[in-house]
Amino acid sequence: MPHFLIHDKKDNVGVLIVDVKRGQEIVGVYLEGQGEVKVTALNDIPLGHKIALEYIREGEKAVKYGRPIGIAIKDIKIGEHVHVHNLKSLRWGSLSRR
Amino acid sequence: MVKPTVKGYIRENGTVGVRNHVLILPVDDLSNAAAIGIERLIKGVTAIPHPYGRLQFGKDLDLFFHILSGTGANPNVAAALIIGIEDKWANKVADRIAETGKPVEVFSIEGNGDLKVIERASRKAKEFVQFASERQRTEVDLSSLVMSIKCGESDTTSGLASNPATGKAVDKLIDYGATVMFGETSELTGAEDIVASRITDENLRRKFLDIYREYVNFIESQGVDLLGSQPTEGNIKGGLTTIEEKALGNIQKLGSKPINCVLDYLENLPKGSSRLCFVNTSSAGAEAVTLFASKGSVLHLFTTGQGNIVGHPIIPVVKISANPKTVKAMPEHIDVDVSDLLELKIKLEEAGERIFNYTLRVANGLLTSAEILRHEEFSPIKLYISA
Numbered sequence: 001m002p003h004f005l006i007h008d009k010k011d012n013v014g015v016l017i018v019d020v021k022r023g024q025e026i027v028g029v030y031l032e033g034q035g036e037v038k039v040t041a042l043n044d045i046p047l048g049h050k051i052a053l054e055y056i057r058e059g060e061k062a063v064k065y066g067r068p069i070g071i072a073i074k075d076i077k078i079g080e081h082v083h084v085h086n087l088k089s090l091r092w093g094s095l096s097r098r
Numbered sequence: 099m100v101k102p103t104v105k106g107y108i109r110e111n112g113t114v115g116v117r118n119h120v121l122i123l124p125v126d127d128l129s130n131a132a133a134i135g136i137e138r139l140i141k142g143v144t145a146i147p148h149p150y151g152r153l154q155f156g157k158d159l160d161l162f163f164h165i166l167s168g169t170g171a172n173p174n175v176a177a178a179l180i181i182g183i184e185d186k187w188a189n190k191v192a193d194r195i196a197e198t199g200k201p202v203e204v205f206s207i208e209g210n211g212d213l214k215v216i217e218r219a220s221r222k223a224k225e226f227v228q229f230a231s232e233r234q235r236t237e238v239d240l241s242s243l244v245m246s247i248k249c250g251e252s253d254t255t256s257g258l259a260s261n262p263a264t265g266k267a268v269d270k271l272i273d274y275g276a277t278v279m280f281g282e283t284s285e286l287t288g289a290e291d292i293v294a295s296r297i298t299d300e301n302l303r304r305k306f307l308d309i310y311r312e313y314v315n316f317i318e319s320q321g322v323d324l325l326g327s328q329p330t331e332g333n334i335k336g337g338l339t340t341i342e343e344k345a346l347g348n349i350q351k352l353g354s355k356p357i358n359c360v361l362d363y364l365e366n367l368p369k370g371s372s373r374l375c376f377v378n379t380s381s382a383g384a385e386a387v388t389l390f391a392s393k394g395s396v397l398h399l400f401t402t403g404q405g406n407i408v409g410h411p412i413i414p415v416v417k418i419s420a421n422p423k424t425v426k427a428m429p430e431h432i433d434v435d436v437s438d439l440l441e442l443k444i445k446l447e448e449a450g451e452r453i454f455n456y457t458l459r460v461a462n463g464l465l466t467s468a469e470i471l472r473h474e475e476f477s478p479i480k481l482y483i484s485a
Contacts, residue, residue: 001441005258015254015337017440029442031258047423048254048337048403062339065257069288069343082339089340091287092328 004028004051006037008066012054013082014039015064019046028053042079050082062087102274104461105235106242106396107173110199114242115173116396116461118233119144119412120226122219123170125182125191126151129207133181135216142227143179146411146476151187158481161363163187165478167194168366168392170202174412176230177201179219184208201226235463241275241372243461245397246390247351248282250383253336253403257347259420259440259449260401265353266450267399267457268374272355275372279361279390280352281379283313284328288342289349293376298356306360309378328381332404336421351401363479367394383408384475387415397461399453407431409473414466418453431467433460 003026004014014028020041028037028051037053045051050064056076061068070087080086106114122145124133130147137145146169154162170178171194178195182188185206196202203226205219247264249256268278286293290310297303329338338344352374359368359375367375377393379386383406387398391413398415400408405424409415419425422437434456439449460466 005440005442007258015258017255017258046337048421050254050337050339064343065346067288067342067346069346070340083337084334084339087339089288089342092341 002027002029002036006030006053007064009033010063010066012052012056012063013050014053016045016047016049016051020044026051039079042077043081045081052076052078052080052082054078056082061090101239102458103237103239104243104458105463106238106461107176107233108236108238109173113173113198113394114238114396115175116243116463117174117412117414118176118230119174120223120230121146121170121175121178121412122223123166123178123180123191124148124151125166125180125188128152128183129181132205132207132212132215132219135212136179136181136220136223139216139220140223140227142230143223144411144474146474148476148478150478150480153484154480155485157364158484161481162478163191163194164364165388165392167191168394169388169412169476170195171198172391172394172396172412174396175200176233177226179223179226180204181215181219182206201229239275240271243271243276243396244279244367244394245271245276245399245457246279246387246395247399247401248280248383248386248390249348249351249401250406250408251330251332251336251402251404252344252347253333253338253421254347255336255419255421255440256401256403257343257350260403260418260436261347261350262446263420263436263439263449264351264399264401264418264453266446267453268351268353269355270450270454271457272353272372272374277367277373277375279367279375279377279393279395281377281386281390282348282381283310283378284317285341285348285381286310286345287314287328288340289345292349293352293357296352296357297360297376298358302358302360305362306376309360309362313378336404361393363389380479382477384410384477385479387413388475388477389479397457399457405431407468407471407473408475409466409468409471411474411476414460415468415473416456416460416466417468430471433467
């Protein structure tokens with residue numbers, strides 16, 4: 001069984017379907033089509049949370065379902081946990097930053 | 099292939115229910131005590147207390163009447179008793195329910211007091227229960243069913259598995275002629291363009307976008323945005339980071355059929371052919387299910403990641419989850435477990451089939467977890483403060 005799933009070929013994040021530990025070498029598969037992706041987890045990451053599959057620089061977008069789901073508020077390394085500490089909505093949140 | 103059928107209750111106006119409730123409907127907060135009093139005396143009735151119904155005005159009052167009378171008119175209700183502090187508003191609600199042809203009776207409290215009303219209404223309730231007990235289930239095809247879908251306490255497993263599997267079931271229900279309603283207006287943020295692109299009619303598409311923008315503008319006019327409540331704390335715990343990620347997961351349950359119906363708060367479902375219908379709703383579980391039921395939904399499919407437990411007093415709410423932790427931690431709330439889809443042990447089509455088949459069983463009478471655990475949330479949407 002893979003450790004994570006990837007919705008779309010364009011995605012730069014995957015979603016864990018098991019809990020993983022820091023340093024663990026893990027494998028992901030695409031929901032549609034072939035191919036697997038291997039990364040090393042840089043954090044303990046729980047089931048359902050996202051892991052970066054590419055280096056995402058501050059100001060760049062995280063892509064899931066082939067669509068932008070937010071903007072990185074700091075650099076995110078490959079294998080790093082992607083969540084509210086390093087990713088923000090492109091749609092909401094502008095008001096609270098004003 | 100043989101068309102699937104279910105056994106439902108054909109009502110006086112031809113609509114079909116999957117439950118057979120005798121409803122005790124208080125028109126205002128003051129009438130809850132009498133409604134509950136009747137429920138304690140008479141076996142087989144369902145009272146639906148709520149905190150509203152006094153000094154509401156304008157569109158908020160219209161919506162309140164729409165929800166109350168729509169709930170009474172729902173085909174899952176065999177007969178309804180309406181209890182109000184005064185008879186004018188009670189009659190207004192009752193008249194709309196009576197248009198369906200089902201038995202309706204009004205009792206008002208002013209000039210009588212709770213105890214006389216409870217006695218008189220209980221005698222009528224006994225009659226109504228006997229009337230309902232003789233209604234029989236009859237074989238009908240799926241084109242006579244109106245249903246609804248919504249997710250709650252979602253997480254990334256919803257977008258990966260339970261929602262797309264429900265989408266497969268929705269496609270099949272619509273193929274067989276059923277109508278399915280969805281909503282959650284603010285929760286489409288980030289995917290509203292995808293929803294709009296699936297609306298075939300240009301006027302309906304414009305109407306949807308107007309409804310969507312008005313909703314989001316209202317939120318922003320309050321000087322806030324929804325960070326902190328959309329996604330919810332539960333969503334964030336489950337791994338959802340932003341509203342657009344949540345929305346893209348949310349719309350997975352809409353299946354692949356064209357959206358051919360767009361309803362604002364006060365609009366009724368048009369009669370006739372099968373539809374996939376957007377309804378302007380809040381994204382709060384009980385409020386949305388309550389509104390769908392008042393527009394005629396007789397059965398609701400509810401996907402959850404972290405474990406939403408919502409139910410409704412007169413329509414069965416089927417809980418579907420793909421999160422293996424949730425399914426294990428709170429199994430009494432989950433009706434359909436599709437966690438094996440998340441673990442890639444089964445195909446999406448198989449998970450969709452599982453949900454479809456379970457839906458038919460519930461329509462035939464199988465009680466849901468929420469019904470057995472007494473989850474009877476009746477939550478009318480209130481638009482603004484009363485006078």
